Amino acid sequence: MKILFIKQGFDPEPGVKGAKFIKKLSAFGILSHVITGFPYRPGGRLYPNYKIRLSQRDFIDGINIERVAVYPSHDRSVWRRSATFLTFFCSSLYRGLFVKRCSAVYAYTSPVTVGLAGLILSRLKRIPLIVDVQDLWPESVQSSGMVKSTIFYKLIRIASNLVYKNADLIICQSQGFKNILEKRGIEVERINVIYNWSSDNEDDFNIEYPKKNLSSSNKKFKIYYTGTIGKSQNLEALFRAFFLVEYSCPEMEIHVFGDGALKPVLSEKYKGHNSIHFHKSVPTNQIGSILLSSDAGFVGLDINGHFSSTIPSKLQTYMKYSVPVIGCLSGDAADLIKSAKCGLASDPDNVRDLADNLIQFYTMSRPALHKLGENGRSFYIKNLCFERGVELHAKAIKRTQRP
Numbered sequence: 001m002k003i004l005f006i007k008q009g010f011d012p013e014p015g016v017k018g019a020k021f022i023k024k025l026s027a028f029g030i031l032s033h034v035i036t037g038f039p040y041r042p043g044g045r046l047y048p049n050y051k052i053r054l055s056q057r058d059f060i061d062g063i064n065i066e067r068v069a070v071y072p073s074h075d076r077s078v079w080r081r082s083a084t085f086l087t088f089f090c091s092s093l094y095r096g097l098f099v100k101r102c103s104a105v106y107a108y109t110s111p112v113t114v115g116l117a118g119l120i121l122s123r124l125k126r127i128p129l130i131v132d133v134q135d136l137w138p139e140s141v142q143s144s145g146m147v148k149s150t151i152f153y154k155l156i157r158i159a160s161n162l163v164y165k166n167a168d169l170i171i172c173q174s175q176g177f178k179n180i181l182e183k184r185g186i187e188v189e190r191i192n193v194i195y196n197w198s199s200d201n202e203d204d205f206n207i208e209y210p211k212k213n214l215s216s217s218n219k220k221f222k223i224y225y226t227g228t229i230g231k232s233q234n235l236e237a238l239f240r241a242f243f244l245v246e247y248s249c250p251e252m253e254i255h256v257f258g259d260g261a262l263k264p265v266l267s268e269k270y271k272g273h274n275s276i277h278f279h280k281s282v283p284t285n286q287i288g289s290i291l292l293s294s295d296a297g298f299v300g301l302d303i304n305g306h307f308s309s310t311i312p313s314k315l316q317t318y319m320k321y322s323v324p325v326i327g328c329l330s331g332d333a334a335d336l337i338k339s340a341k342c343g344l345a346s347d348p349d350n351v352r353d354l355a356d357n358l359i360q361f362y363t364m365s366r367p368a369l370h371k372l373g374e375n376g377r378s379f380y381i382k383n384l385c386f387e388r389g390v391e392l393h394a395k396a397i398k399r400t401q402r403p
Helices: 019-026 078-096 112-125 139-144 150-166 175-183 235-245 263-269 284-291 305-309 313-320 332-340 351-362 366-383 386-398
Strands: 002-007 031-037 055-060 063-068 104-109 129-133 169-172 191-193 221-226 252-257 276-279 296-300 325-328 343-346
Touching (some): 019 031, 019 063, 019 386, 031 078, 169 175, 221 235, 221 313, 221 351, 235 296, 263 276, 313 325, 332 343
Parallel strands (some): 031 063, 104 129, 129 169, 221 252, 221 296, 296 325, 325 343
16 A cells, blocks of 8 residues: 655654654555655754755655655744745645555645645545644634634635545544544544654663662752743743742752744743753754653643643653653643653643642652653553554554555
């Protein structure tokens, strides 16, 4: 079986379902023709050694990748982001027309424009459409606060409904997403829930890391955040809660690793604080070693109702590396933390509860912290790991094959 795999961002950009996902699918007899853009995220700048062209062949880990033109932008400008989505829509649609002998189109959304390109190609080629829903549109656009136009919002809703209702298979990352899609009229038989795995390198998954936070000589209590720095990640809630407890927890530090639209604003706002540190983005193959020096990992989501159905992939990363989790979110992600018994979660609008959780973590014994981390890792191995996820994807994809 051969699929036309369309994803706007691909290796060397960080994220799930990149080159290793494609390579592992081939072990299940599923080959892929990958169409993607030139790498520019999360910083919004084109990666070194790349130049925007109409089309370019690339090879990563033995995978044949076709890169097509995209306007590189990842800031808060609606017009520049729209230009990014539309240029990739046009270029991926055009190049996809020339890909022959495919059994299905696999469209990785967000953005939903990738789904539109996939829908058109699937109809022209008369093959099934598989839509991977990582962000629900237009809910995710509305929650970002970037789109103010009612007309623009309605157009996005029409486009997203068109994609979801015409997909032969929808793969979504949480039960909450499935519930929302059902309410929008999508038949439950066409929706598969497959949790994301950790977005970092899975090659080191079986390595037993000696957790530094078990050492009594480690006087500082370090809370790490790794990932995109934007409005949706609710980092401001962590900072506000920290200021409520900083005198009660004098050895607590916050370390933020990543990039994004809000990094310049937040790093400037807190640059004079000795216990808040901003660092550059971490390559995916270094996340495990970086997290070795952490005592806890923070994961947050904005108060917007849409995010109650989202599970940030950094949560799986913390669980994989036995990092206790401090959550400031609700819904599916909070339920996952509770089910795995790997940390504490507070509602995204309750800074006081988050502050109380910070104190509880700070005063917790090292063995108790270690137990939370090990609970998360055990749950990850059983339910969320890469091997399990790809197996479920392969089974779902093969069910779309037509006689």
